Amino acid sequence: MKExxxxxxxxxxxxxxxxxxxxxxxxxxxGGIFIFFRxxxxxxxxxxxxxQARSLPKDYNAFLRIAEDGTVTCFTGKIEMGQGIITSLxxxxxxxxxxxxxxxxxxxGDTDLCPYDQGTWGSMSTRVFGPxxxxxxxxxxxxxxxxxxxxMGVPVSQLEVRDGxxxxxxxxxxxxxxxxxAKGKKIEKFLDVKPAVEDYTKFTYVGKSYNHSDANIKxxxxxxxxxxxxxxxxxxxxILRPPSHGAKLTSVDYSGAEKIAGTKVVRDGDLIxxxxxNRESADESIVKIKAEYSFDxxxxxxxxxxxxxLKADSNINVLRSSGDIEAGRQASDKVFESEFHDPYxxxxxxxxxxxxxxxxxxxxxxxxxxxxxFGLRDGITRELGLPEEKVRVITPFIGxxxxxxxxxxxxxxxxxxxxxxxxxxxxxxxxxxxxxYDTFHPAGVIKIKSGIDKSGLIKFWxxxxxxxxxxxxxTLYDVPNSKTTHYEQKRGGSPVHPFGTGAWRAPNxxxxxxxxxxxxxxxxxxxxMDPLEFRLKNLKDENLRACLKAVADKFGYVxxxxxxxxxxxxxxxxxxxxWVAHMAEVKVDKTTGKVQVIRIACAQDMGLCVNPEGATIQxxxxxxxxxxxxxxxxxxxxGGNIQNRGFDSYTIPRFSWLPKIDTVILERKDKPPQGGGExxxxxxxxxVANAIFDATGARxxxxxxxxxxxxxxxxxx
Amino acid sequence: MEETIKFKLNGKKTEAMIDPTxxxxxxxxxxxxxxxxxxxxxxxxxxxCTVLLDNEPVRSCQLSAGEAAGKNVVTIEGLAxxxxxxxxxxxxxxHDALQCGYCTxxxxxxxxxxxxxxxxxxxxxxxxxxxxNLCRCGAHTRIVEAVQxxxxxxxxxx
Numbered sequence: 001m002k003e004x005x006x007x008x009x010x011x012x013x014x015x016x017x018x019x020x021x022x023x024x025x026x027x028x029x030x031g032g033i034f035i036f037f038r039x040x041x042x043x044x045x046x047x048x049x050x051x052q053a054r055s056l057p058k059d060y061n062a063f064l065r066i067a068e069d070g071t072v073t074c075f076t077g078k079i080e081m082g083q084g085i086i087t088s089l090x091x092x093x094x095x096x097x098x099x100x101x102x103x104x105x106x107x108x109g110d111t112d113l114c115p116y117d118q119g120t121w122g123s124m125s126t127r128v129f130g131p132x133x134x135x136x137x138x139x140x141x142x143x144x145x146x147x148x149x150x151x152m153g154v155p156v157s158q159l160e161v162r163d164g165x166x167x168x169x170x171x172x173x174x175x176x177x178x179x180x181x182a183k184g185k186k187i188e189k190f191l192d193v194k195p196a197v198e199d200y201t202k203f204t205y206v207g208k209s210y211n212h213s214d215a216n217i218k219x220x221x222x223x224x225x226x227x228x229x230x231x232x233x234x235x236x237x238x239i240l241r242p243p244s245h246g247a248k249l250t251s252v253d254y255s256g257a258e259k260i261a262g263t264k265v266v267r268d269g270d271l272i273x274x275x276x277x278n279r280e281s282a283d284e285s286i287v288k289i290k291a292e293y294s295f296d297x298x299x300x301x302x303x304x305x306x307x308x309x310l311k312a313d314s315n316i317n318v319l320r321s322s323g324d325i326e327a328g329r330q331a332s333d334k335v336f337e338s339e340f341h342d343p344y345x346x347x348x349x350x351x352x353x354x355x356x357x358x359x360x361x362x363x364x365x366x367x368x369x370x371x372x373x374f375g376l377r378d379g380i381t382r383e384l385g386l387p388e389e390k391v392r393v394i395t396p397f398i399g400x401x402x403x404x405x406x407x408x409x410x411x412x413x414x415x416x417x418x419x420x421x422x423x424x425x426x427x428x429x430x431x432x433x434x435x436x437y438d439t440f441h442p443a444g445v446i447k448i449k450s451g452i453d454k455s456g457l458i459k460f461w462x463x464x465x466x467x468x469x470x471x472x473x474x475t476l477y478d479v480p481n482s483k484t485t486h487y488e489q490k491r492g493g494s495p496v497h498p499f500g501t502g503a504w505r506a507p508n509x510x511x512x513x514x515x516x517x518x519x520x521x522x523x524x525x526x527x528x529m530d531p532l533e534f535r536l537k538n539l540k541d542e543n544l545r546a547c548l549k550a551v552a553d554k555f556g557y558v559x560x561x562x563x564x565x566x567x568x569x570x571x572x573x574x575x576x577x578x579w580v581a582h583m584a585e586v587k588v589d590k591t592t593g594k595v596q597v598i599r600i601a602c603a604q605d606m607g608l609c610v611n612p613e614g615a616t617i618q619x620x621x622x623x624x625x626x627x628x629x630x631x632x633x634x635x636x637x638x639g640g641n642i643q644n645r646g647f648d649s650y651t652i653p654r655f656s657w658l659p660k661i662d663t664v665i666l667e668r669k670d671k672p673p674q675g676g677g678e679x680x681x682x683x684x685x686x687x688v689a690n691a692i693f694d695a696t697g698a699r700x701x702x703x704x705x706x707x708x709x710x711x712x713x714x715x716x717x
Numbered sequence: 718m719e720e721t722i723k724f725k726l727n728g729k730k731t732e733a734m735i736d737p738t739x740x741x742x743x744x745x746x747x748x749x750x751x752x753x754x755x756x757x758x759x760x761x762x763x764x765x766c767t768v769l770l771d772n773e774p775v776r777s778c779q780l781s782a783g784e785a786a787g788k789n790v791v792t793i794e795g796l797a798x799x800x801x802x803x804x805x806x807x808x809x810x811x812h813d814a815l816q817c818g819y820c821t822x823x824x825x826x827x828x829x830x831x832x833x834x835x836x837x838x839x840x841x842x843x844x845x846x847x848x849x850n851l852c853r854c855g856a857h858t859r860i861v862e863a864v865q866x867x868x869x870x871x872x873x874x875x
Binding site: 081082084211214215216219221227228278279280350351398399401402428430613620622623624625647648652653655656657658661 | 752753757759792793794797810815816817818820844845847849850851852856857858859860
């Protein structure tokens with residue numbers, strides 16, 4: 001599990017040719033045994049329906065190599081951004097191949113060394129990529145056993161493997177190592193067998209806790225992120241930015257900037273930048289450029305956006321429908337109608353979008369903080385008109401992504417500037433640029449109509465989703481009459497979002513879980529039932545029931561009708577194949593409206609858990625990050641002008657917010673591993689909203705639940 | 718205008734011909750190649766660029782290089798001695814108190830400064846002391862535990 005991402009030199013190594021073809025692997029990597037493999041369906045790889053999926057440029061998307069020194073290396077386009085797959089994927093590989101986990105290395109996110117991968121998101125690395133990688137490892141082991149069988153003159157069935165050494169069971173003195181077998185060989189196998197579901201219980205490394213394998217180099221400052229690299233002759237760039245989305249440059253005067261020592265101004269159409277070998281001189285130069293703009297912005301702001309969406313001419317798409325809503329309404333004793341609002345959110349990774357680009361001859365190399373190295377490669381190919389084989393993207397360690405680094409505008413900008421200036425260009429977005437060009441979590445409106453009968457059974461569920469995504473919009477509960485309708489951007493119609501939006505950790509599931517679980521809580525209160533009892537009464541999903549039971553045990557839940565004054569909330573949900581349940585306790589200051597979350601417990605069923613330590617950390621991170629969208633985070637804007645562009649005005653969770661966190665991972669060794677980087681964030685908004693209601697009787701329909709909004713809700717309570 | 722600035726950097730007397738109005742952050746990163754000190758916001762709000770100046774945690778993006786003249790600057794690269802991790806670094810590894818690792822150097826430097834001033838901080842004092850260092854991955858609970866562990870080890874004189 002040794003890291004590949006250690007020294008600058010490793011990244012700056014230039015002796016590798018571009019556009020590596022399969023036949024080139026031997027030439028570059030030397031001998032050994034190579035197994036090429038791919039995910040088995042387009043949906044596995046892309047998370048998209050097959051018809052939307054792009055055709056793969058190659059017939060495989062990862063490979064592993066057994067080298068002559070016995071080292072096992074997995075080459076994959078996946079990247080490491082804190083989610084911990086640099087630690088967990090080798091565990092899976094080590095078990096399947098019967099080698100020590102330390103012998104497994106990962107080479108990640110290098111478009112020349114690694115085959116195509118769509119990107120690292122959607123909690124796919126473990127649940128989708130993992131099984132395929134394991135199948136490839138099993139194939140490699142079969143090849144090795146064949147070789148050993150021939151060399152030792154005994155049948156494969158008589159061989160045993162341990163720690164990379166194959167031994168004749170009848171003659172323990174006769175053995176051969178993987179490295180010895182790979183020596184001088186050039187064996188290439190294309191994995192043709194769909195991975196079978198394995199018996200996960202036999203494993204040595206999988207299921208055992210490992211600390212981050214990259215922790216040592218991250219506590220010493222040795223780990224290199226894109227901005228830490230340096231090339232001879234490198235300059236720092238700053239780009240002239242418009243004041244708002246939709247603004248067009250009408251005139252520009254850069255004479256002031258050119259007076260700064262060492263500064264050069266470059267321009268290619270709308271791309272105007274300054275370069276200087278000192279970052280701060282570039283900073284000083286960019287503000288000396290005088291520019292004027294014309295404005296054509298959408299007449300919408302963060303207060304009017306919800307009405308704007310409801311009025312928009314939308315494409316109406318019924319996602320799910322069962323039974324008859326009207327019949328359900330007739331059968332209901334009480335009917336409930338709610339409207340939930342969710343704002344735009346910024347990703348705010350602490351590392352801003354960063355890229356270093358170098359053009360040598362006709363070859364462009366870009367080191368970038370991106371979740372999508374191949375997407376960036378294709379973007380550069382497209383925008384700079386370079387052939388694919390002349391573009392190489394390398395991803396060093398990434399300082400947080402959360403979906404925001406699925407985009408890679410900075411990499412294309414750096415590449416353009418490297419071409420324009422003929423120098424290696426380092427582009428590190430400022431925090432202001434990061435907030436401005438972020439692909440925000442989209443704002444949305446969710447309207448729910450629902451009803452219960454006298455016994456507290458939900459009779460109908462009419463769920464309407466406007467402009468926020470559908471992930472997590474499933475009804476979950478056992479409702480005879482239900483319908484989910486998505487109001488979406490009309491193709492060819494005027495855009496509804498005034499700026500770019502994209503995936504934000506567990507994309508849109510946070511909003512959907514918030515709306516659904518608050519509505520459930522409203523009905524439980526109206527039914528005069530304990531909210532846990534109400535959920536269990538209406539829920540057949542055994543996995544969710546198990547999570548609810550586990551979280552109640554961990555939390556020490558005592559039943560009670562809401563509002564009880566205790567400040568306790570419940571929420572459940574499903575994301576990335578995993579089931580989660582949350583419970584929380586809050587304190588609400590009724591004079592200021594401030595909410596303090598005292599404790600949160602979360603139970604998660606993620607199938608087989610590869611690395612419990614890593615998974616627990618992800619759950620804790622989800623809970624902490626989730627408090628942000630719940631309590632403070634909201635992009636403020638007027639037309640295309642983003643107004644809060646700093647950590648002083650866009651508040652993310654801090655140490656003083658830290659609640660007591662308890663996590664439970666259910667024992668599910670019989671089921672394949674599921675996503676772990678996102679599920680535990682989805683219920684935070686809901687669990688806190690429900691806890692606020694339990695504490696005060698005030699119902700919140702709008703995130704974030706700021707003191708002002710809590711006070712407003714208290715007035716209505 | 719460039720001038721010679723003298724200061725102690727990670728235990729060594731250092732001289733540099735630099736523009737003293739540049740921030741210490743970019744002088745450390747670009748002139749000395751000490752890239753463990755990170756740029757996060759450039760406005761003093763996130764704490765990724767925290768270093769010790771005469772044992773005091775400071776935001777190197779808010780300090781000019783000239784202000785470091787004659788002082789003792791310690792960065793994340795200077796914390797380990799003879800290849801042995803500092804107790805705070807060691808505790809961060811033990812508690813897995815990081816995810817992406819980008820805010821980590823600033824967290825460690827701030828925690829080190831905190832423990833130098835107050836070797837036995839209470840839980841509340843740790844939270845207060847770390848409040849202005851931002852972590853987006855949400856490693857807070859483990860960072861607090863790591864600081865508690867480091868506090869014990871440093872008091873034990875190890």
